[in-house]
Amino acid sequence: MCFKNLPVEFDEHGNAHLKPGVADPYAYRVLPLDEQAERIKELLERNGHIQAVDFDPVTRVAGALAFHSVIDLKDRRVLEANSIATLFRGYEVILKGRSPGTAASVSSRACGVCGGTHSTASSLAIEMAFAAPPPPLGIVMRNLMLALEFLYDNPMHLGLLAGPDYSQTIVEQTNPEVWQRARSAPAARGHLHGYRAIGDIMVDLNPLSGALYLEALQMTRVARQAYIVIGKQYPHPTSAVPGGVNVAVSAGGWEEIRDRLAQFFDYSKKLVGIWDDLCDFFYDVNPEYRQTGARPANLIDAGMWDDPFAYDASYQACNAWGSRRWATPGVILGGELVTTDLQALNIGLEEFIEHAYYDMWDTPRFTTDPAGNPISPNHPWNMETKPRPSGRNWREKYTWCTAPRWDRQVVEAECTARLWSTAAAGVTPHTRFTQPTGRSLKLLLPKDGLPAAELEWKIPDEWNAFERNRGRAYCVAHATLVAFDNWLIGQELVKQGQDSVKAAYQAPKTGTQVGVGFWGAGRGYLTHHAVIDDGALSNYQIITPSTWNASPRDPWGAPGPYEEAILNTPILETFSGPDDYRGIDILRALRSFDPCMPCATHIYVEGTDRVIVREVNTCGCGLDD
Amino acid sequence: MNGDTILVAGVGNPWLGDLDFGSRFIWRVQELPWPDDVVLEDAAYAAYRALHRLQELGPRRAVFVAGYPRGDPPGTVRRYRPERDLPDPGEVHARLQEAVGGVIDLEHTLVVLRHFRALPADTVVVETEAVEADFGTVLSPAVEESFERVLAAVRQEVER
Numbered sequence: 001m002c003f004k005n006l007p008v009e010f011d012e013h014g015n016a017h018l019k020p021g022v023a024d025p026y027a028y029r030v031l032p033l034d035e036q037a038e039r040i041k042e043l044l045e046r047n048g049h050i051q052a053v054d055f056d057p058v059t060r061v062a063g064a065l066a067f068h069s070v071i072d073l074k075d076r077r078v079l080e081a082n083s084i085a086t087l088f089r090g091y092e093v094i095l096k097g098r099s100p101g102t103a104a105s106v107s108s109r110a111c112g113v114c115g116g117t118h119s120t121a122s123s124l125a126i127e128m129a130f131a132a133p134p135p136p137l138g139i140v141m142r143n144l145m146l147a148l149e150f151l152y153d154n155p156m157h158l159g160l161l162a163g164p165d166y167s168q169t170i171v172e173q174t175n176p177e178v179w180q181r182a183r184s185a186p187a188a189r190g191h192l193h194g195y196r197a198i199g200d201i202m203v204d205l206n207p208l209s210g211a212l213y214l215e216a217l218q219m220t221r222v223a224r225q226a227y228i229v230i231g232k233q234y235p236h237p238t239s240a241v242p243g244g245v246n247v248a249v250s251a252g253g254w255e256e257i258r259d260r261l262a263q264f265f266d267y268s269k270k271l272v273g274i275w276d277d278l279c280d281f282f283y284d285v286n287p288e289y290r291q292t293g294a295r296p297a298n299l300i301d302a303g304m305w306d307d308p309f310a311y312d313a314s315y316q317a318c319n320a321w322g323s324r325r326w327a328t329p330g331v332i333l334g335g336e337l338v339t340t341d342l343q344a345l346n347i348g349l350e351e352f353i354e355h356a357y358y359d360m361w362d363t364p365r366f367t368t369d370p371a372g373n374p375i376s377p378n379h380p381w382n383m384e385t386k387p388r389p390s391g392r393n394w395r396e397k398y399t400w401c402t403a404p405r406w407d408r409q410v411v412e413a414e415c416t417a418r419l420w421s422t423a424a425a426g427v428t429p430h431t432r433f434t435q436p437t438g439r440s441l442k443l444l445l446p447k448d449g450l451p452a453a454e455l456e457w458k459i460p461d462e463w464n465a466f467e468r469n470r471g472r473a474y475c476v477a478h479a480t481l482v483a484f485d486n487w488l489i490g491q492e493l494v495k496q497g498q499d500s501v502k503a504a505y506q507a508p509k510t511g512t513q514v515g516v517g518f519w520g521a522g523r524g525y526l527t528h529h530a531v532i533d534d535g536a537l538s539n540y541q542i543i544t545p546s547t548w549n550a551s552p553r554d555p556w557g558a559p560g561p562y563e564e565a566i567l568n569t570p571i572l573e574t575f576s577g578p579d580d581y582r583g584i585d586i587l588r589a590l591r592s593f594d595p596c597m598p599c600a601t602h603i604y605v606e607g608t609d610r611v612i613v614r615e616v617n618t619c620g621c622g623l624d625d
Numbered sequence: 626m627n628g629d630t631i632l633v634a635g636v637g638n639p640w641l642g643d644l645d646f647g648s649r650f651i652w653r654v655q656e657l658p659w660p661d662d663v664v665l666e667d668a669a670y671a672a673y674r675a676l677h678r679l680q681e682l683g684p685r686r687a688v689f690v691a692g693y694p695r696g697d698p699p700g701t702v703r704r705y706r707p708e709r710d711l712p713d714p715g716e717v718h719a720r721l722q723e724a725v726g727g728v729i730d731l732e733h734t735l736v737v738l739r740h741f742r743a744l745p746a747d748t749v750v751v752e753t754e755a756v757e758a759d760f761g762t763v764l765s766p767a768v769e770e771s772f773e774r775v776l777a778a779v780r781q782e783v784e785r
Contacts, residue, residue: 090760094640109639109669114727156673156725164718207718208740221677235670595726 002331002339005408006348008374014319016347016373026376028408030354030555033395065550065595068394069566069586073578076571078586082394083550083562085401088357092385095540100126100507100532101242107528107542108236115235116149116227117521118542121528124517126242127313129532132505136308137498138244140490143305143326144257145230145237145245146519147483151223151264153522154415154476157594158271159205159216162469165588166278167205167213174573174584181285188280192273192450198281201274212274219267226260229253244502254491261483265448268477272455275473279466288572293465293565293589296334300406300548301417301525302345302518303329305482307429308489315370315516318342322518323427326434326482329518330421331406335459337424342518343373345406349527350378351543352403355396355552359386365531365539370514380529380541381514403551403560404543410554412561413524413545414593416471419457419478432488433481443477446484465565465592472594509535521545523594549593565589631660631783632684634668634675636691636731642757643768645669646692646775647731654776663783672724672737679743686747688782690775691731692755692768700767701754702774704782707735707744714740751778 003009007025008016018025070080091107098106104122108115120142127133134142164170172179183199195201204211224234229249231237239247249257282289305326312321322329322342330340331348339345347369353360361384364377375381392398405411422428423441435442443455457474460467493499517528523545531539551560559567569589575581637648651667659665664682668675668689679687689707697703711717717740720733731750738744753775756765763769 088760090640093760094762160673160725161722164722208714208721217673217676220673224674224677235674 002344003348003407018374028555031557033557067590073581078567078569081563081566082398083552083560085399085550088387088400091542092540095537098537100537103537104240114153114521116146116231116237116240117519117526119237119240120146121517121519121526123240123242124519125515125528125530128315129513129515129530130242130505130507132243132503133311133313134244134503135500137490137493138501139306139308139311140486141230141245141501143486144483145227147479148223148227150479150522152220154472155216155219158472159213162591163205163213164207165591166202167210168202169206170584171202174582176574178285185281187277189273189277193270198277222260222263226257229257243505246502258487262448264480265446266450268480269445269450269453271473271476275470279470282466286572288570290462290464291568291570292585293592294568295463295561295564297332297463298409298411299332299414299417299420300411301330301421302520302527303327304520324429326428326430327418328422328425328428330425332420337421340425343371346516347373347375348406349380350376350405351380351383352378352554354555356399356402357387357389357397359388361386381531383541399552401547401550401552403554404548405554410558410561413548414468415475415522415524416468417524418520419471419474420459423459430485432485434478443481445477465589468592546595562590562593628683628685630662630664630682630684631686632664632666632682633688633779634666636668636689636734638729639669640760640762642759642761643692643755643765644758646753646764646768647690650690650775669729671727671729672721672733675734676737676741676743679738684745687745688779689750690779691752693731693752694755694758697754699754699756700771702771702778703752704778705750707739707748707750711739712736749782751775
């Protein structure tokens with residue numbers, strides 16, 4: 001039994017049904033936020049050391065994510081936190097009425113970076129609706145392409161987004177005492193990354209000039225060059241389609257992928273060594289860093305990378321084929337894995353709009369999923385996107401991001417959730433290079449310039465900004481090995497003459513079909529839910545990792561993951577007063593989520609001028625000013 | 626780096642009204658006759674991808690096409706060389722960070738390319754003054770009307 005809040009129980013065959021005797025099973029009461037807002041207002045009026053600090057935009061230039069916080073600089077704690085998606089996402093609107101065949105290419109453009117993950121999730125949703133499972137080599141090529149995608153996505157985050165927060169440039173100014181310690185602190189994993197001191201790592205993380213920063217930029221090129229052998233284009237691949245891929249790869253193409261993939265054998269060892277050392281150093285220099293971005297280990301992941309001999313694209317069998325993925329699906333609550341079943345994951349989904357700029361939709365269309373399990377009126381198959389722009393009000397509506405919840409609990413999407421559920425479940429059959437132990441995931445990296453290495457990602461005791469970054473480094477190693485495993489399987493299939501890559505299918509022109517693409521982006525969980533009526537999309541809903549993480553408070557007042565993580569973040573920066581306070585701890589916490597706002601939202605710019613009002617009082621990314 | 630091509634890159638922000646002009650321009654003109662050395666590119670991608678693309682292609686000339694709001698009357702067509710002072714390194718980094726976060730923006734692309742010296746010396750931007758920057762699938766009438774003037778300007782740059 002995995003649900004605590006939804007009135008759903010399972011029979012002896014594992015079929016879900018609503019608990020008997022509950023009159024209105026999905027009804028809920030919205031709790032007002034008035035009390036908290038009033039309390040904060042009073043504090044602000046009475047105390048000079050309590051400051052409203054707005055990061056708008058978080059990224060300083062344009063951005064789509066703003067963050068409002070109220071900070072007690074004397075007690076060094078955050079009193080209030082509101083995550084604000086300033087952009088409206090309209091892909092659900094644009095897809096309505098279109099041919100299902102166009103969904104992959106349209107939804108790909110939701111983001112300037114991770115288009116491939118969207119086109120793949122879309123393809124999975126449509127091939128489920130049309131019962132069009134790809135042939136084994138088509139699945140393998142899709143797996144390979146979408147593992148390669150993470151080999152530019154995750155290093156970019158570590159090198160260009162999160163990395164600079166730990167660079168000499170930043171640390172020297174925000175925490176000079178930490179920089180002084182770092183200069184002579186030995187780096188324990190020099191055999192993996194080649195650095196003698198933590199300070200040397202920090203110097204090479206410096207923005208624009210640091211060797212690690214520039215190397216990350218270069219490695220994204222290597223990964224992309226391998227990716228386009230299959231995808232043909234980046235970031236919007238033309239080959240990811242329902243039923244497989246529509247591209248044949250030559251022998252030379254397979255070798256090109258292999259040559260570039262091999263460069264990640266050593267690079268991923270290096271990244272793991274660097275981020276293990278950085279995490280250990282910060283924990284050692286001040287144990288309070290363990291609270292930076294901390295929140296309960298409540299995570300969700302839809303799993304990814306399908307078994308080419310098990311995946312049949314059906315909803316009815318998704319629990320079985322889901323458990324055979326390289327990354328096991330899972331919901332983790334309080335650090336414990338509560339389910340790996342895709343159907344349970346799906347029926348626990350709801351999206352709430354009480355604090356977002358949307359109107360509620362009319363009567364829900366579906367009461368059950370295709371397997372007969374109950375679903376909520378707020379489930380993505382029932383939800384409609386009805387935008388209603390309005391003014392910002394912390395008590396009512398303040399963002400374009402909805403509040404997805406699982407079993408009415410705040411869960412976080414994160415690529416590390418992929419490692420966590422795979423490690424804890426121990427059910428993946430693909431153990432040639434990745435071996436779950438129940439408490440860890442062993443990653444067996446082949447020899448290249450560096451000797452072969454067994455890396456081991458361990459389920460952490462606490463969940464915070466540092467563990468998110470550390471986990472992302474291990475995810476690079478994981479994706480490398482998933483790609484290599486699929487490359488080897490692909491070679492074997494080609495040798496056997498199983499070279500079909502796409503299923504032939506007839507798209508129904510009548511009736512109703514539904515599908516869901518359970519997949520993942522570089523940041524974690526991704527689903528596309530589609531409803532098709534008489535050959536056209538009648539509803540389409542995308543839930544991205546940033547939708548989960550940037551979500552506002554829910555109807556019960558519980559903050560979203562960004563908000564909760566910031567509320568738990570201690571202010572450890574060195575400053576003398578509001579004027580020299582930079583906000584680095586909050587930015588570290590926020591950036592550890594790898595926010596990707598174009599995915600969660602779409603751009604909304606007031607009037608005809610693209611100038612966005614900046615209310616930035618303090619921003620760590622303006623350190624050069 | 627082959628140095629024998631002219632890159633015409635339409636920087637478009639998908640389905641964001643006039644900000645999508647660059648991509649739409651490429652879609653519309655790709656069936657027209659162009660000299661053999663012209664590479665037409667739908668550059669609906671973030672700045673770091675543009676950096677890699679320019680570094681790999683190494684064109685002898687680059688023409689960027691976009692709809693962008695700069696305060697001129699709607700549909701005004703501008704042609705300029707990107708030679709303004711580069712912003713400070715902090716802003717270059719911030720723009721690259723936004724690009725990494727998925728944001729497509731002509732200014733991000735130009736700043737990042739210039740910082741890494743990836744633009745050919747012969748680079749021109751042809752812009753139309755954008756009006757609509759909200760979510761939408763059509764161009765505003767003024768920007769739509771500017772299409773032929775943009776095309777003429779691009780042809781002039783390609784053929785000189």
